[in-house]
Amino acid sequence: MAKVRCQISISLDGFVAGPGQSIDNPLGEGGMQLHEWAFELAAWRDPHGEKGGEVNASTPVVEEALDNVGASVMGRNMFGGGPGPWSAEPWNGWWGDEPPFHTPVFVLTHHQREPLELEGGNVFHFVTDGVERAVELALEAAAGTDVSIGGGGETVQQCIATGLLDELQLHLVPVLLHDGVRLFENLPRGTELELTRVVDAPGVTHLDYRLGD
């Protein structure tokens, strides 16, 4: 059965982005450190159009995260932020001409916009009626395969809080960001997580959780 999954890097002090996020610094101060474990991996570089790279204990984790995903959901900031309404600034996001998703991507926003089709099977749909509708559309588009919740933190929180998320994979990185966007905040009491797997890899610990019903 199709699952709604999220995999996200998190600091030891619980932040998925640093403080001071902006259009020039989308990961916030220090936030890039959360992703360094991935950048050297062949399994990460290949879908991002880069050659070479390492193979280590993170490799199967990254491959699984990309496998069987038929659609994605992300918040507006993860798509590309931007200070104004889309009509005033109809840019194409952070991700370049060929984003690494290769699926339909449903972007949560308050501003209506026509779908944006980029290379490599990346079609961005802009959803203005909330996260539940975005996940519903993504599940339809995924047609029996899984939906990946891309981020950011607030979008993942909403998916946990509304019971939409089935599986959460944390990439726990041994750095402190001290401030920024927390993942585990604004969640209802009684939210239950079951740890299903631990993978110890260079620079990161991968922790898989199943969310309670």
Added chain:
Amino acid sequence: MAKVRCQISISLDGFVAGPGQSIDNPLGEGGMQLHEWAFELAAWRDPHGEKGGEVNASTPVVEEALDNVGASVMGRNMFGGGPGPWSAEPWNGWWGDEPPFHTPVFVLTHHQREPLELEGGNVFHFVTDGVERAVELALEAAAGTDVSIGGGGETVQQCIATGLLDELQLHLVPVLLHDGVRLFENLPRGTELELTRVVDAPGVTHLDYRLGD
């Protein structure tokens, strides 16, 4: 060389105690969940004077945590809280007639008090001139063996912030407490941690860190 070590249970959302800590509820609301992984272990029950119990992947971790420890340091609340100055309420703490430490224990407090000797080699010394002095006294008492920082969260923070702590072992428990005492707070920028070991065990993931110089 003697090390200053701490092992502490922490929720997935970063709390080492729940909200509403009081003399009647020292772990705070929900805080007991952080320790359930340990209670069934023979390795935990034996030093606490209880018979029986399980052996699992946590067993060597618990044994190591108790091994080669010659003295302990803890905050006043972990010793036993209490609403007033010691002279008004000279009680003997939470830990009963024979506490599980079996070492000298240096308790951080603002109230001078004579040492308290209980059974089983537990001698509580009350230190009024700060955490650095308490750790110094504990290292002297440990005479070449290690010092264990027992907690609570604020005491561990102080030991990290002042560079006193050499090794931190987190027992990461897949529960959310939503509120309470955070471990990773009030720490200086530049605090560095190196992950040295991961142990996956029932109900808990043990994460060992070496603190930077």
